[in-house]
Amino acid sequence: xxxxxxxxxxxxxxxxxxxxxxxxxxxxxxxxxxxxxxxxxxxxxxxxxxxxxxxxxxxxxxxxxxxxxxxxxxxxxxxxxxxxxxxxxxxxxxxxxxxxxxxxxxxxxxxxxxxxxxxxxxxxxxxx
Amino acid sequence: xxxxxxxxxxxxxxxxxxxxxxxxxxxxxxxxxxxxxxxxxxxxxxxxxxxxxxxxxxxxxxxxxxxxxxxxxxxxxxxxxxxxxxxxxxxxxxxxxxxxxxxxxxxxxxxxxxxx
Numbered sequence: 001x002x003x004x005x006x007x008x009x010x011x012x013x014x015x016x017x018x019x020x021x022x023x024x025x026x027x028x029x030x031x032x033x034x035x036x037x038x039x040x041x042x043x044x045x046x047x048x049x050x051x052x053x054x055x056x057x058x059x060x061x062x063x064x065x066x067x068x069x070x071x072x073x074x075x076x077x078x079x080x081x082x083x084x085x086x087x088x089x090x091x092x093x094x095x096x097x098x099x100x101x102x103x104x105x106x107x108x109x110x111x112x113x114x115x116x117x118x119x120x121x122x123x124x125x126x127x128x
Numbered sequence: 129x130x131x132x133x134x135x136x137x138x139x140x141x142x143x144x145x146x147x148x149x150x151x152x153x154x155x156x157x158x159x160x161x162x163x164x165x166x167x168x169x170x171x172x173x174x175x176x177x178x179x180x181x182x183x184x185x186x187x188x189x190x191x192x193x194x195x196x197x198x199x200x201x202x203x204x205x206x207x208x209x210x211x212x213x214x215x216x217x218x219x220x221x222x223x224x225x226x227x228x229x230x231x232x233x234x235x236x237x238x239x240x241x242x243x244x
Contacts, residue, residue, distance in 0.1 A: 003212040006210060030204065033197075033200045034200075034201075034204065036193075036197065037197055037201070040190070040193050040194055040197055040229065041229060043190060043193075043233065044190070044229050044232050044233040044236070047186075047190075047232075047233050047236035047237060047240070048232060048233075048236045050170070050173050050174070050177070050236065050240055051235075051236040051237075051239035051240050051243065054170045057170045057173065058170065061168050061169075061170075064168070065168060077159065080155060080159060084152065084155060084156070087148050087151075087152065088152065090148075091145065091148065091149070091152075094145065122159055122160070122163045123163075125160065125163045125164060126163040126164070126166075
């Protein structure tokens with residue numbers, strides 16, 4: 001049986017908004033979360049390659065160490081940093097704090113900065 | 129019934145946040161520990177996961193990440209898929225793929241720990 005048509009109002013569509021910090025921060029969090037799916041599947045594939053033995057693992061590692069592999073890995077770690085910081089923002093909001101436009105803008109920028117610094121710090125750590 | 133979040137919102141809300149708080153600890157641990165311990169060689173990866181704490185930690189991190197991911201993808205599907213049939217299909221596939229990924233990952237960790 002077909003569901004009755006959904007007549008509830010829609011929120012304003014993206015194209016009527018001028019981009020602002022909190023909006024871009026919110027959309028970025030959804031993109032980062034979706035992007036982390038790649039990270040989760042990559043972790044499963046890495047574990048599978050490791051369980052399969054040295055040859056398969058070497059092939060998979062070669063993929064990760066290639067330029068495209070490193071770019072994807074870098075973006076995954078950046079997405080992880082962003083989702084982490086934006087997640088903290090959400091948990092603070094859930095506690096009823098941080099809603100004033102000034103603070104919300106500031107923490108939004110903070111999340112972006114954190115997202116850029118995370119992979120840089122991790123690559124430095126791995127190289128050390 | 130439109131099979132949207134109606135009726136299940138509170139449980140979803142709590143589950144998403146509970147897993148988020150756990151991942152706030154596990155994700156930094158996983159990334160930093162991996163960065164410090166792995167150098168891309170097979171031996172470094174086996175050595176890293178030879179500790180039961182690391183192995184179980186990676187397993188718990190993976191499973192809770194997939195759980196949180198399933199909840200997040202559900203929200204995206206419910207936001208953008210207006211057709212009830214499509215939505216049901218995507219939510220079902222979402223659950224199946226997540227379960228499959230968890231099974232493969234945990235089996236691999238089992239092989240790494242106890243396999244020959």
